[in-house]
Amino acid sequence: MSDDNNQQQGSNEAIQLIDEKKHFAKDTIAYFSKCLSSTNGKDDETTSDYHVISVFGSQSSGKSTLLNILFNTSFDTMDAQIKRQQTTKGIWLSHTHTINTTNSSQTPTLSDMFILDVEGSDGSERGEDQDFERKAALFAIAVSEVLLVNMWEQQIGLYQGNNMALLKTVFEVNLSLFGKTVKSKSDHKVLLLFVIRDHVRVTPMDSLKETLVNELEKIWTELSKPDECKDTTLYDFFDLEFIGLGHKLLQYDQFVKDVKQLGDSFNKLPVEDGSLFKENYHHPLPLEGWSMYAENCWEQIENNKDLDLPTQQILVARFKTDEILNECFVKLITEYNLEINSMVKDMDLLTSFLQKIKNLAVQEYDQHASRYNQVVYQEKRTELLNKIDSKFLETINTFLEDLSTDLLLTFESNVNAKDPSSPSFIEKLNSNKTIIIGKFSSVLLNFQNLDLLSETDGISDIFRERVMESYDKLREKELNSIISKSNKTISNKIKEMTIFNLSHPSLKVWDIILANFESINESTLKKYRVKKDVNNDDDMDYDFRLGLSEEDNRLAYKRIRSHAWYSLSTTVRDYLKEDTVVSILRDRFENKFRYDHNDAPRLWTNEDEIDQAFALAKEHALEVFTVLSLAKTSYNIEIIPDVSSPLGNESDDDDDNDDEEKEYEDELGIYHTNRFAHIFNELQKEKILSQFRRQINLTVLDAKRSIITTTTHIPIWIYCLLVVLGWNEFMIVIKNPLFVTLIIISVVTFYFIHKFDLWGPVITIINTAIGETKGTLKSKLRKFVIDDDEHGKKRQTTKKVSKEKDSESYEMEDM
Numbered sequence: 001m002s003d004d005n006n007q008q009q010g011s012n013e014a015i016q017l018i019d020e021k022k023h024f025a026k027d028t029i030a031y032f033s034k035c036l037s038s039t040n041g042k043d044d045e046t047t048s049d050y051h052v053i054s055v056f057g058s059q060s061s062g063k064s065t066l067l068n069i070l071f072n073t074s075f076d077t078m079d080a081q082i083k084r085q086q087t088t089k090g091i092w093l094s095h096t097h098t099i100n101t102t103n104s105s106q107t108p109t110l111s112d113m114f115i116l117d118v119e120g121s122d123g124s125e126r127g128e129d130q131d132f133e134r135k136a137a138l139f140a141i142a143v144s145e146v147l148l149v150n151m152w153e154q155q156i157g158l159y160q161g162n163n164m165a166l167l168k169t170v171f172e173v174n175l176s177l178f179g180k181t182v183k184s185k186s187d188h189k190v191l192l193l194f195v196i197r198d199h200v201r202v203t204p205m206d207s208l209k210e211t212l213v214n215e216l217e218k219i220w221t222e223l224s225k226p227d228e229c230k231d232t233t234l235y236d237f238f239d240l241e242f243i244g245l246g247h248k249l250l251q252y253d254q255f256v257k258d259v260k261q262l263g264d265s266f267n268k269l270p271v272e273d274g275s276l277f278k279e280n281y282h283h284p285l286p287l288e289g290w291s292m293y294a295e296n297c298w299e300q301i302e303n304n305k306d307l308d309l310p311t312q313q314i315l316v317a318r319f320k321t322d323e324i325l326n327e328c329f330v331k332l333i334t335e336y337n338l339e340i341n342s343m344v345k346d347m348d349l350l351t352s353f354l355q356k357i358k359n360l361a362v363q364e365y366d367q368h369a370s371r372y373n374q375v376v377y378q379e380k381r382t383e384l385l386n387k388i389d390s391k392f393l394e395t396i397n398t399f400l401e402d403l404s405t406d407l408l409l410t411f412e413s414n415v416n417a418k419d420p421s422s423p424s425f426i427e428k429l430n431s432n433k434t435i436i437i438g439k440f441s442s443v444l445l446n447f448q449n450l451d452l453l454s455e456t457d458g459i460s461d462i463f464r465e466r467v468m469e470s471y472d473k474l475r476e477k478e479l480n481s482i483i484s485k486s487n488k489t490i491s492n493k494i495k496e497m498t499i500f501n502l503s504h505p506s507l508k509v510w511d512i513i514l515a516n517f518e519s520i521n522e523s524t525l526k527k528y529r530v531k532k533d534v535n536n537d538d539d540m541d542y543d544f545r546l547g548l549s550e551e552d553n554r555l556a557y558k559r560i561r562s563h564a565w566y567s568l569s570t571t572v573r574d575y576l577k578e579d580t581v582v583s584i585l586r587d588r589f590e591n592k593f594r595y596d597h598n599d600a601p602r603l604w605t606n607e608d609e610i611d612q613a614f615a616l617a618k619e620h621a622l623e624v625f626t627v628l629s630l631a632k633t634s635y636n637i638e639i640i641p642d643v644s645s646p647l648g649n650e651s652d653d654d655d656d657n658d659d660e661e662k663e664y665e666d667e668l669g670i671y672h673t674n675r676f677a678h679i680f681n682e683l684q685k686e687k688i689l690s691q692f693r694r695q696i697n698l699t700v701l702d703a704k705r706s707i708i709t710t711t712t713h714i715p716i717w718i719y720c721l722l723v724v725l726g727w728n729e730f731m732i733v734i735k736n737p738l739f740v741t742l743i744i745i746s747v748v749t750f751y752f753i754h755k756f757d758l759w760g761p762v763i764t765i766i767n768t769a770i771g772e773t774k775g776t777l778k779s780k781l782r783k784f785v786i787d788d789d790e791h792g793k794k795r796q797t798t799k800k801v802s803k804e805k806d807s808e809s810y811e812m813e814d815m
């Protein structure tokens with residue numbers, strides 16, 4: 001700014017906005033702040049309630065004088081008594097809050113007013129250089145609502161007068177400025193207020209007005225207009241008003257009166273009748289943006305660029321709203337960082353805090369930015385909301401992460417809780433899943449309803465994925481538990497059943513084992529059996545009631561089935577060791593060899609008998625050896641497991657079994673068909689047979705030895721002694737024909753028995769007879785003893801019975 005800045009003093013100090021070297025002043029904002037605070041006491045640069053008025057006219061036409069009297073400004077004026085020369089250089093700006101009206105010369109204005117005093121045209125100082133004159137006119141129209149066109153009365157009607165040239169300039173620059181705006185149907189206009197100075201009332205005002213209007217319309221018609229403005233009229237861009245002021249020197253009172261009346265017109269609201277202001281004269285910019293807008297306009301004008309006012313206003317709006325946005329956001333972040341850590345755990349505290357600081361930031365933004373271009377204001381508002389939401393999202397994400405973890409823990413503990421009254425596992429799983437997803441969604445909805453979260457789909461999807469992961473894990477755990485329990489039950493039953501059957505093997509032992517194997521499997525998994533086809537009772541499938549797919553159910557069943565085969569296989573192999581089989585064979589041999597078909601012990605009489613029994617018993621024993629060495633059905637079909645390999649892993653309890661099973665699997669690759677059925681290899685078989693033979697040979701040897709012992713036991717002299725001692729009895733018998741007959745019968749019987757070697761059956765019959773006689777005697781005696789009332793007799797009888805028993809057992813042992 002030039003030194004001229006300091007030359008103007010007064011109540012309303014003026015500043016040189018653009019100096020004579022065409023430089024724009026830099027500290028206008030500070031000037032505005034100072035003006036506002038020193039006047040109405042309001043320091044609000046965001047106000048849009050202000051007016052800009054410019055004055056334009058020939059040099060030394062009394063412009064500054066009029067402004068100073070009308071608006072109480074302090075622009076420099078020429079002192080005619082010293083020299084007629086240019087006093088206003090460049091463009092000056094002055095603020096006023098008082099106006100000279102008919103009420104008072106210091107009437108407070110309804111709105112703040114900024115007055116631009118433009119350097120006079122046609123000054124001798126600039127000579128032929130009309131550049132500044134054109135640019136100043138352009139600038140005045142671009143920034144002002146009302147343009148005072150100051151002219152002497154005597155100049156009106158002078159066709160070649162500089163007023164016309166000046167107006168032509170005004171119209172030309174206006175077209176370049178607002179041509180496009182008219183085309184885009186903007187209703188922005190500028191009021192051209194013609195102030196006719198030294199109007200001495202000789203020529204009526206209407207006549208002057210008519211002359212001026214005709215001149216103006218003529219100028220407009222003759223104007224070379226751009227194509228887009230060909231059909232435009234003067235009134236598309238301007239409103240015209242005319243006012244005459246009395247001669248300041250000759251009619252001072254009239255002059256003052258006219259000025260005051262002019263002041264009245266300026267001090268009315270735009271909506272009031274007679275007001276010189278209208279809404280569509282005003283530029284939609286708050287005061288803080290006006291200086292930037294003015295500077296931009298001047299820069300464009302000065303650099304001879306196309307001046308597009310709407311674009312300039314948008315540029316200013318962008319810059320200013322961006323500035324406001326950043327200020328609001330920085331304030332929000334400061335408060336956010338201060339408080340957020342103490343809020344993040346509590347949903348209500350967090351939401352109310354976030355909402356509070358967001359509303360404050362947005363309210364502040366609205367307050368300052370809403371006066372700018374509405375499109376830009378809304379654009380930046382959305383940008384601010386997005387920035388706030390992104391910042392809040394960090395905290396909300398942390399909160400939601402904690403919430404997710406808590407909900408998932410609750411989900412797992414609720415599902416795992418053992419409640420006898422609770423429904424089935426899958427119902428419990430599904431209902432708890434729905435509950436936690438519902439809770440999470442309601443929290444999200446709450447954030448969304450409070451405008452703290454714009455996009456929730458992504459967050460919701462991530463949570464659902466986490467829930468489903470947990471859901472699958474819990475279901476798999478339950479399935480493993482079912483499989484583990486089933487495996488244990490089946491294993492125990494198979495073990496018991498298999499050992500029982502193998503310890504007493506029959507020729508159909510594998511048929512029995514297989515049938516039992518199937519029935520154990522079926523009975524254990526009975527509750528999971530479902531009909532595959534409702535019309536077909538045989539077509540059964542398994543459903544473990546965990547909402548699994550058909551394929552997963554099938555795999556789970558296969559795991560159980562596989563483990564059952566594994567249990568059967570290990571039980572068989574664990575039990576059927578070489579020694580066990582030898583023992584089973586020996587027992588089977590001895591049962592056949594030592595006992596007759598009545599399970600009575602045999603007494604050997606000769607070796608042939610032993611050899612015959614030995615052959616039979618051996619054959620009987622070895623019958624099962626083939627059965628025990630190869631697992632096959634009675635139809636001679638080898639047993640082959642119906643699962644190709646054990647599947648899946650068992651749960652915790654079955655880890656040990658799994659390892660064994662895996663070893664088994666590794667060893668075999670798969671269940672080798674021969675591996676299950678072929679229990680012993682050839683070497684093992686040979687070993688078993690040799691052990692068995694050795695043991696039965698010993699049994700046979702013992703039997704034969706017992707015969708020798710029996711036959712050599714009675715010495716011959718005993719028989720001689722019997723003959724000597726029993727001679728008398730013998731003779732008595734010989735002499736008695738009855739005895740002779742009996743003896744003959746006995747001898748013949750003896751002969752035949754001996755001849756046909758029937759001693760064995762005879763002895764058996766005798767033994768049986770003796771045994772039955774003893775049994776009958778015992779039962780009679782027992783009955784006698786029970787029926788006896790006398791206690792002593794009873795005791796004696798008991799003793800007798802005891803003695804009888806003892807003697808019987810001894811006899812049995814002897815036998």
Ligand SMILES: Nc1nc2c(ncn2[C@@H]2O[C@H](COP(=O)(O)OP(=O)(O)OP(=O)(O)O)[C@@H](O)[C@H]2O)c(=O)[nH]1
Binds near residue numbers: 060081089
């Ligand atoms: N006759 C007459 N003289 C006036 C009137 N108003 C002002 N003057 C005189 O005209 C001379 C010029 O006045 P300024 O107000 O300085 O004129 P200006 O148009 O501001 O001059 P520049 O700023 O240099 O263009 C001064 O001597 C005033 O006293 C008026 O209404 N009638």
